[in-house]
Amino acid sequence: MGRARRRMNDGGSLIVKSKRWLRVLPMLQFLVMVADLATSLQLTRMTFSAYGTSWTKDLNSGNFNLIFEKFAADLLGACILRLLVFPLFTHLGIKFGSTTKAADPVGGGLRCVPCSSTSDGLKQPLLPVLLATRDAVAQEERERMAMERVTSSGWSKCLPFFGGRARKDGSGTNNKGLKEEREAEEALQCYKDVKRANRNKIAAESLVFFFSTGFQVYMGIKAVCFDVSKLRVHWQFPCLLLLGVICVNIESVLCCVMIESYAKEEGIDKPELHSHPLFFSKANAGHSCDLCRRRILRGYRCWLCDFDICMKCMSSSTKRAEGEGGIRGDKGVRNEKEVAMKPTEYLYRALKLASCEWHLLGCAFTCLILATGSNLVTPVVTGHVFNAIKGENRDEFIYNMKIFIGLSVGSGIFGSLKSLCFRLVQRKLSFMLRNRLFEGVIRQDIAFYDASQTGDLISRMSWDCNAMLQPVSNLLGTTLQSILFFFGGLVFSFFISWRLSMLAFTTMLPIIHLTSKYAVFSQRLNREIFTFIGMANSVAQEAMANIRTVRAFSTEDHELDRYRQETREALHRGIRDALANAGTIFLSNMIDYGASILILFYGGLLVIYPKKDRHINIGMLYAYLRFWDMIQSSYQSLQGVMNSFTKAAGAAQRVLSLMDSLPDIDPNSGRLAEDDMPWSVEFRNVYFVYQMRPDFVVLKDINLKMEPSEVCALVGPSGCGKTTLVSLILRYYDPTDGKILVGGRELQDFNLKHLHKSIGYVSQETQMFAKTIEENIGYGLEGKYNQSDLIEACKAANAHDFIMSFPSGYQTRIGERGVRLSGGQKQRIAIARMMLRRPKLLLLDEATSALDAESEAMVQQSIDSLLEAQDRYTVVLVAHRLSTVVSANQICVIDKGVVSERGNHETLMKLEGTYARLVGKQLEKSKNMLYGAETEEQGSPGRGGGRGSGMRRRNNR
Numbered sequence: 001m002g003r004a005r006r007r008m009n010d011g012g013s014l015i016v017k018s019k020r021w022l023r024v025l026p027m028l029q030f031l032v033m034v035a036d037l038a039t040s041l042q043l044t045r046m047t048f049s050a051y052g053t054s055w056t057k058d059l060n061s062g063n064f065n066l067i068f069e070k071f072a073a074d075l076l077g078a079c080i081l082r083l084l085v086f087p088l089f090t091h092l093g094i095k096f097g098s099t100t101k102a103a104d105p106v107g108g109g110l111r112c113v114p115c116s117s118t119s120d121g122l123k124q125p126l127l128p129v130l131l132a133t134r135d136a137v138a139q140e141e142r143e144r145m146a147m148e149r150v151t152s153s154g155w156s157k158c159l160p161f162f163g164g165r166a167r168k169d170g171s172g173t174n175n176k177g178l179k180e181e182r183e184a185e186e187a188l189q190c191y192k193d194v195k196r197a198n199r200n201k202i203a204a205e206s207l208v209f210f211f212s213t214g215f216q217v218y219m220g221i222k223a224v225c226f227d228v229s230k231l232r233v234h235w236q237f238p239c240l241l242l243l244g245v246i247c248v249n250i251e252s253v254l255c256c257v258m259i260e261s262y263a264k265e266e267g268i269d270k271p272e273l274h275s276h277p278l279f280f281s282k283a284n285a286g287h288s289c290d291l292c293r294r295r296i297l298r299g300y301r302c303w304l305c306d307f308d309i310c311m312k313c314m315s316s317s318t319k320r321a322e323g324e325g326g327i328r329g330d331k332g333v334r335n336e337k338e339v340a341m342k343p344t345e346y347l348y349r350a351l352k353l354a355s356c357e358w359h360l361l362g363c364a365f366t367c368l369i370l371a372t373g374s375n376l377v378t379p380v381v382t383g384h385v386f387n388a389i390k391g392e393n394r395d396e397f398i399y400n401m402k403i404f405i406g407l408s409v410g411s412g413i414f415g416s417l418k419s420l421c422f423r424l425v426q427r428k429l430s431f432m433l434r435n436r437l438f439e440g441v442i443r444q445d446i447a448f449y450d451a452s453q454t455g456d457l458i459s460r461m462s463w464d465c466n467a468m469l470q471p472v473s474n475l476l477g478t479t480l481q482s483i484l485f486f487f488g489g490l491v492f493s494f495f496i497s498w499r500l501s502m503l504a505f506t507t508m509l510p511i512i513h514l515t516s517k518y519a520v521f522s523q524r525l526n527r528e529i530f531t532f533i534g535m536a537n538s539v540a541q542e543a544m545a546n547i548r549t550v551r552a553f554s555t556e557d558h559e560l561d562r563y564r565q566e567t568r569e570a571l572h573r574g575i576r577d578a579l580a581n582a583g584t585i586f587l588s589n590m591i592d593y594g595a596s597i598l599i600l601f602y603g604g605l606l607v608i609y610p611k612k613d614r615h616i617n618i619g620m621l622y623a624y625l626r627f628w629d630m631i632q633s634s635y636q637s638l639q640g641v642m643n644s645f646t647k648a649a650g651a652a653q654r655v656l657s658l659m660d661s662l663p664d665i666d667p668n669s670g671r672l673a674e675d676d677m678p679w680s681v682e683f684r685n686v687y688f689v690y691q692m693r694p695d696f697v698v699l700k701d702i703n704l705k706m707e708p709s710e711v712c713a714l715v716g717p718s719g720c721g722k723t724t725l726v727s728l729i730l731r732y733y734d735p736t737d738g739k740i741l742v743g744g745r746e747l748q749d750f751n752l753k754h755l756h757k758s759i760g761y762v763s764q765e766t767q768m769f770a771k772t773i774e775e776n777i778g779y780g781l782e783g784k785y786n787q788s789d790l791i792e793a794c795k796a797a798n799a800h801d802f803i804m805s806f807p808s809g810y811q812t813r814i815g816e817r818g819v820r821l822s823g824g825q826k827q828r829i830a831i832a833r834m835m836l837r838r839p840k841l842l843l844l845d846e847a848t849s850a851l852d853a854e855s856e857a858m859v860q861q862s863i864d865s866l867l868e869a870q871d872r873y874t875v876v877l878v879a880h881r882l883s884t885v886v887s888a889n890q891i892c893v894i895d896k897g898v899v900s901e902r903g904n905h906e907t908l909m910k911l912e913g914t915y916a917r918l919v920g921k922q923l924e925k926s927k928n929m930l931y932g933a934e935t936e937e938q939g940s941p942g943r944g945g946g947r948g949s950g951m952r953r954r955n956n957r
């Protein structure tokens with residue numbers, strides 16, 4: 001971590017460490033206090049020089065007004081009090097608000113382990129995994145033999161009494177359960193400590209704001225009472241007073257920043273699990289762990305990017321390797337630190353994105369400045385109009401009205417032009433961002449999809465894109481406008497009446513404090529709401545995708561409950577947010593109205609009872625009120641932008657991290673496959689481990705050669721690794737160890753996009769698009785085939801006839817994932833799709849598994865004709881039905897990830913090994929089924945047509 005940190009590991013507790021930049025804060029505070037003291041000294045000196053020091057005389061004469069004015073001159077006293085109070089509260093806030101314990105009882109000494117590189121994560125585990133597998137097998141064998149010994153000696157009956165295996169297992173689980181329970185208890189205790197510390201922090205900060213408001217009120221009263229006409233230089237007093245108010249504000253803000261920063265709750269750094277600090281939280285009750293997907297009651301949470309992790313995964317440092325979520329390439333989980341986003345970085349990226357529309361932006365900014373300028377001058381002109389009305393001055397009235405109309409028209413035109421330009425920029429950015437994000441998603445390695453959920457990705461593409469872009473237009477439009485309004489309003493209002501301003505500004509600080517506290521609270525709640533809605537969407541998406549299974553098992557209510565549970569959680573948080581929002585609005589409105597009352601009351605008095613140094617007219621009072629509104633609303637909108645800005649930085653990280661992440665297997669690099677190259681495929685000492693199952697070696701030391709134009713069949717029990725071999729030829733994954741050669745050259749040297757053009761693949765699960773049949777068959781070949789090619793391919797796949805039986809023929813739309821077709825029809829379309837591409841290397845992974853006997857016979861016929869034309873294709877055939885593979889040149893039997901037998905049908909039958917056993921079993925099964933079907937047909941002629949025909953079909957298979 002680049003940040004300078006001092007960490008102490010104190011028996012599982014974490015002492016808060018300082019950051020170098022924090023040392024600047026006390027120095028800054030000291031400087032501001034010196035400036036404050038100097039200002040107060042000067043103000044006091046001026047007051048004494050104006051009034052003299054004989055206020056005891058006034059006390060005797062009972063001139064209390066004068067006494068107060070003189071007493072109010074004692075600004076030095078207030079300043080000294082500030083110098084004591086602010087540091088004291090800061091100290092108390094840091095002392096009692098510090099989280100000396102981070103809620104990490106489970107982390108122990110693990111948390112600081114640096115993650116140097118995750119890219120070698122896949123290479124490393126292989127040896128340990130192999131050793132662990134060997135040990136596990138040996139252990140299992142030992143246990144089995146021990147059990148056998150016990151069983152053979154007749155002790156098995158006594159097992160329950162002697163405990164034996166059952167007791168061992170039971171106690172193990174118990175111990176584990178107790179440990180987890182203890183860890184959860186400790187985490188909860190730490191969490192309570194952290195909560196208490198947070199409460200202390202908030203109390204200290206509130207006291208700081210309370211006192212600073214008091215000091216401001218004091219200065220406001222002083223401003224109202226003080227008679228500047230007694231001074232030789234009139235403008236010095238208000239300016240110094242304003243400087244004093246600014247100092248008070250800076251001091252109180254710095255105090256709070258110091259309390260927040262020094263007593264900040266430090267999250268747990270576990271870079272091997274997540275790139276941001278993690279915080280223990282009870283608030284994520286109901287969330288799912290992003291690694292194991294289990295629901296969690298208590299766990300750890302990243303407040304930056306909505307990452308949740310359960311206690312169990314938190315205590316395991318290797319979980320991330322097999323956990324879901326995160327960005328993962330073919331070489332393992334990406335180190336997200338590389339793309340971690342700070343708000344400043346976000347700002348830079350957002351502006352960089354927007355910079356391509358510089359001409360629109362330039363136009364928008366010009367319009368914005370013109371529109372804001374007109375809006376700023378309008379209240380003053382309105383004031384003059386009122387004054388002209390009150391003074392019944394017709395010429396002045398007409399003159400000011402003309403200016404007013406001009407300003408209104410100008411502001412309207414420039415305002416709408418500004419909105420148009422910013423909106424256009426936003427739309428164009430949205431278009432660009434979405435396209436780039438989809439490009440970023442679709443180019444990821446297949447390993448990325450093994451660990452991702454479609455719902456999450458879709459949410460990134462919709463919610464996160466919106467959240468990221470929202471402040472871009474706000475930032476460009478509203479922020480600048482609000483800044484101009486805010487400072488312009490301040491300057492104008494100060495010029496109209498500095499006394500009113502000093503009085504009115506006393507309410508600013510409490511409003512800032514209130515709204516900023518609410519913003520933090522609301523931000524947390526809103527993040528949780530987003531998470532719950534995302535989870536509800538995932539539930540809905542899953543249910544809709546599997547609607548047939550849902551209907552078949554009548555689990556609609558169950559799915560509805562799951563959905564409702566997520567939305568209910570979102571609702572509860574929404575209600576809490578609404579209540580807090582209402583409370584904040586109520587309080588800040590009250591304070592705001594208080595300010596307006598003060599302005600109206602004191603301003604009204606100034607209008608009604610003019611004194612020589614403190615008089616304003618009715619028009620200016622009206623203008624002042626308008627400026628005050630302007631300041632208030634611009635401040636509120638600035639705060640809104642800041643909130644969405646922080647939110648957007650989180651969303652931007654999720655979007656940009658995906659956009660920036662390049663796949664480990666780059667499909668565009670490498671040499672092009674020559675047309676006349678020999679299409680042999682060779683596996684040399686290939687090992688393979690799936691990232692999501694790092695403890696299981698799927699392929700072990702595979703050595704296999706498929707000669708050009710040869711048919712190589714892969715057979716073996718389910719789960720032995722046949723499909724994995726095909727995936728490696730397609731380079732969905734790179735082998736964990738060893739090499740794959742195509743045409744004698746390493747597969748990794750080829751340009752994958754080009755290579756795939758020469759490979760035809762029919763997968764186990766046929767994948768269709770919600771398009772027409774023709775579009776599905778010609779997928780990826782747009783315009784590169786003619787109608788006769790299409791029909792020829794379909795005839796070869798025995799698909800032409802059934803396609804023509806549809807009223808719209810090749811233009812029939814087949815629905816999402818091809819739901820309007822049968823499994824067999826889909827498989828035939830997939831075969832036609834493959835044939836149309838005229839591939840050199842055919843990969844058929846159970847290409848006929850979904851076909852009925854008749855269709856299978858037809859498709860088998862077409863595959864046979866393909867296979868017969870051996871001089872054209874090299875074929876890798878995965879099949880469970882051994883009848884399909886009899887004629888293959890080479891049959892490889894894969895068993896538990898190794899090639900156990902190799903040869904043609906005759907050779908393997910002579911070996912009398914696994915293959916012969918598999919063939920025997922299938923023959924026996926077929927015979928039994930045939931026999932069963934026949935007896936059933938004979939025994940119950942009445943029912944024969946129904947059940948018997950089904951049995952016959954299975955038999956044929």
Ligand SMILES: Nc1ncnc2c1ncn2[C@@H]1O[C@H](COP(=O)(O)OP(=O)(O)OP(=O)(O)O)[C@@H](O)[C@H]1O
Nearest residue numbers: 450690692693698717718719720721722723724725
């Ligand atoms: N994406 C994946 N992530 C983790 N493990 C996987 C993944 N795909 C497959 N596996 C595991 O790898 C092993 C081999 O799977 P594979 O699909 O290659 O088997 P197969 O021989 O083709 O099986 P079948 O004949 O049933 O299709 C299985 O144990 C499976 O659970």
